[in-house]
Amino acid sequence: MKLSSATLAACLIAKAAAAGGVAPQDVSFAEDGAVAVSLSGMAGDPAAGARIMTTRGKGNCIACHAVTTLADAPFHGEVGPALDGAADRWEEAQLRGIVADSKKTFEGSVMPSFYKTTGYIRPGKGYTGRAAEADPMAPLLSAQEIEDVVAYLMTLKD
Amino acid sequence: MTRTRRRNALWAFAAAACVVATSAGADENARLVVNGEIEMVTRTAAPAHLNGALPDIRSGWTFRTTETQALQIDDFDNPGMIFVDKAMDAWNSVEGSEGKSCSACHGNPMESMKGVRAVYPKWNEAAGEVRTLVMQINDCRVKRMGAKPWKYTGADMAAMEALISVPSRGMAVNVAIDGPAAETWAKGKEIYYTRYGQLELSCANCHEQNYDNMIRADHLSQGQINGFPVYRLKNTKLNTAHARFKGCVRDTRAETFKPGSDEFIALELYVASRGNGLSVEAPSVRN
Numbered sequence: 215m216k217l218s219s220a221t222l223a224a225c226l227i228a229k230a231a232a233a234g235g236v237a238p239q240d241v242s243f244a245e246d247g248a249v250a251v252s253l254s255g256m257a258g259d260p261a262a263g264a265r266i267m268t269t270r271g272k273g274n275c276i277a278c279h280a281v282t283t284l285a286d287a288p289f290h291g292e293v294g295p296a297l298d299g300a301a302d303r304w305e306e307a308q309l310r311g312i313v314a315d316s317k318k319t320f321e322g323s324v325m326p327s328f329y330k331t332t333g334y335i336r337p338g339k340g341y342t343g344r345a346a347e348a349d350p351m352a353p354l355l356s357a358q359e360i361e362d363v364v365a366y367l368m369t370l371k372d
Numbered sequence: 373m374t375r376t377r378r379r380n381a382l383w384a385f386a387a388a389a390c391v392v393a394t395s396a397g398a399d400e401n402a403r404l405v406v407n408g409e410i411e412m413v414t415r416t417a418a419p420a421h422l423n424g425a426l427p428d429i430r431s432g433w434t435f436r437t438t439e440t441q442a443l444q445i446d447d448f449d450n451p452g453m454i455f456v457d458k459a460m461d462a463w464n465s466v467e468g469s470e471g472k473s474c475s476a477c478h479g480n481p482m483e484s485m486k487g488v489r490a491v492y493p494k495w496n497e498a499a500g501e502v503r504t505l506v507m508q509i510n511d512c513r514v515k516r517m518g519a520k521p522w523k524y525t526g527a528d529m530a531a532m533e534a535l536i537s538v539p540s541r542g543m544a545v546n547v548a549i550d551g552p553a554a555e556t557w558a559k560g561k562e563i564y565y566t567r568y569g570q571l572e573l574s575c576a577n578c579h580e581q582n583y584d585n586m587i588r589a590d591h592l593s594q595g596q597i598n599g600f601p602v603y604r605l606k607n608t609k610l611n612t613a614h615a616r617f618k619g620c621v622r623d624t625r626a627e628t629f630k631p632g633s634d635e636f637i638a639l640e641l642y643v644a645s646r647g648n649g650l651s652v653e654a655p656s657v658r659n
Contacts, residue, residue, distance in 0.1 A: 228399070239402075270588075274588070276588070277587055277588040278587060278588075287587045288589070289586070290586075290588075291586045291587045291588050292582075292585040292586045292587075293582050293585050293587050293592075300563035308476065324573070324581060325575045326570070326571040326572055326573075327572065333573065334569065334570055334626075335566060335567065335568050335569070335572075335626070336568050336569060336621075336626045336628075337569060337570050337626065337627065338569050338570065338622065338624075338625045338626040338627045338628070340625060341622060341623060341629075342626060343618065343621070343622035343626075343627065343628040344627060346570070346627065351570065354570065354571075
């Protein structure tokens with residue numbers, strides 16, 4: 215039997231849920247956009263988070279945000295605020311909510327939603343320009359990758 | 373000639389000075405005068421229809437490095453002019469079943485095409501549609517020459533569009549957005565502000581809200597198309613507006629639109645209208 219991308223995505227999501235995590239459509243955002251519990255059910259790895267933040271095919275957070283401690287990776291952007299001291303300004307739950315779906319915290323934010331799988335206009339298959347085949351589609355980052363990024367952000371203290 | 377050399381020497385000096393001053397290197401207040409005679413408006417008041425969405429409008433030229441800017445100062449340095457020369461050959465070549473060339477009806481494009489680029493896309497009363505310059509070129513090829521249409525974003529078309537733009541250089545972009553074009557314009561505006569794809573990005577998110585900011589290594593411009601077709605150092609060829617639109621929408625992780633689609637025709641009219649008042653620059657040079 216050939217697995218369709220949709221089935222595959224559904225399986226991956228189901229697997230995340232089975233492992234004690236929260237599937238994208240089941241995430242519970244507080245009024246202020248915060249997400250209290252780990253999306254993967256596990257702790258994040260800050261070192262992995264740093265890699266995700268600087269990798270183009272992953273979070274690529276530095277495309278828009280400057281981060282002094284990631285200065286080894288070239289070309290930090292200016293579209294979003296610098297993230298230095300993020301852990302002084304935000305609780306972990308709020309940071310998780312922002313990474314998962316920033317629009318729940320900042321209405322109309324330019325920032326993409328990294329843990330969202332449906333509700334897009336003309337969603338594409340990656341960067342091919344062709345239509346996406348799966349609905350719901352795989353989120354931009356997995357639950358564990360979100361946790362890794364949040365764990366790294368929690369190290370950003372002035 | 374002496375004057376040209378002196379100008380070039382001055383530019384080399386200015387370029388070196390700017391590299392030392394800022395590595396990003398864009399001199400947004402530099403003046404663009406092509407061949408020492410065509411004065412370009414690269415920064416001016418935003419058209420009224422923008423309702424204050426932009427404080428002023430700026431050519432993409434103002435966002436580029438001093439080195440890239442310099443390539444557009446003199447046609448001998450502008451690689452886009454090579455393609456204009458090629459298009460001039462095509463202009464004079466007979467093609468198709470009617471035994472005609474462009475010049476058979478239109479003579480010298482430097483005279484007959486003056487002002488054309490500045491007002492396209494434009495409502496065509498007979499056809500009952502808004503036409504881009506590309507559509508008009510292909511209409512001529514098919515109906516008057518009996519020749520095959522060119523590919524919408526192909527090299528032949530980009531070069532011909534550039535050639536037809538040359539006699540309008542320095543003239544203000546002035547596309548009509550009212551009357552019969554209003555509906556298409558409104559559709560283009562809606563597309564401009566729609567957040568497409570998995571990254572949920574609209575044209576406005578980058579080119580209205582964040583122009584002049586860096587996004588990774590790219591210095592975001594206002595996305596003006598007064599310089600199209602544009603010679604890009606990145607791919608060393610002329611690039612059409614629709615090819616750029618396609619790439620931009622694709623980069624939002626969206627199912628993009630096709631060059632020549634109703635959506636991109638509408639978007640071209642709308643984006644062109646955001647640059648009403650800037651000079652026609654094509655073929656411009658960008659990175």
